[in-house]
Amino acid sequence: MKWVTREHVKVDRVACPWLIRAFVDPQAEFLFVPADQIMAVAERENATPFDAKGVELGHHGQECSFEAILRKYDLLKDPALALLGKIVNGADTDNTLYQQPEGAGLEAIAEGFRRLNLADDHAILQAESIVYDALYAYCQTMVSQGKLNGAFKD
Numbered sequence: 001m002k003w004v005t006r007e008h009v010k011v012d013r014v015a016c017p018w019l020i021r022a023f024v025d026p027q028a029e030f031l032f033v034p035a036d037q038i039m040a041v042a043e044r045e046n047a048t049p050f051d052a053k054g055v056e057l058g059h060h061g062q063e064c065s066f067e068a069i070l071r072k073y074d075l076l077k078d079p080a081l082a083l084l085g086k087i088v089n090g091a092d093t094d095n096t097l098y099q100q101p102e103g104a105g106l107e108a109i110a111e112g113f114r115r116l117n118l119a120d121d122h123a124i125l126q127a128e129s130i131v132y133d134a135l136y137a138y139c140q141t142m143v144s145q146g147k148l149n150g151a152f153k154d
Helices: 012-026 034-044 065-072 079-092 102-114 122-145
Strands: 001-008 028-034 047-049
Touching: 001 012, 001 034, 001 102, 012 065, 012 079, 012 122, 028 034, 028 122, 034 047, 065 079, 079 102, 079 122
Parallel strands: 001 028, 001 047
Antiparallel strands: none
């Protein structure tokens, strides 16, 4: 299946493809286009738009696109993914919804990846995916220790 979002990825537009490939669509193909072309490309390519204005898998209220995907595909039953959603939200928004301390670190890491002069959005996605593998492992550990909000919150 094809998925389409805005070009020049950072937090949510890297986290969402990681989530999609890991838990929704292992064969997912991602298209990164200018914001004003998302809907036309989605229609032409029969692609699912995400992290774009006005789409189902976008920001709603204070929740980010990652959380919209968690809800749509019934992934919140995994408490580690729920915690990861809070961290992604904290990095991708003003962090007022959950005040998730890990969010600031993820935002800094994402900003660093943007400055590595990688070839394109696909290269950033490939390079940064390991960060989300590691964060998910962290979240699984926190959940197993009964820390559903992470290591830095009660």
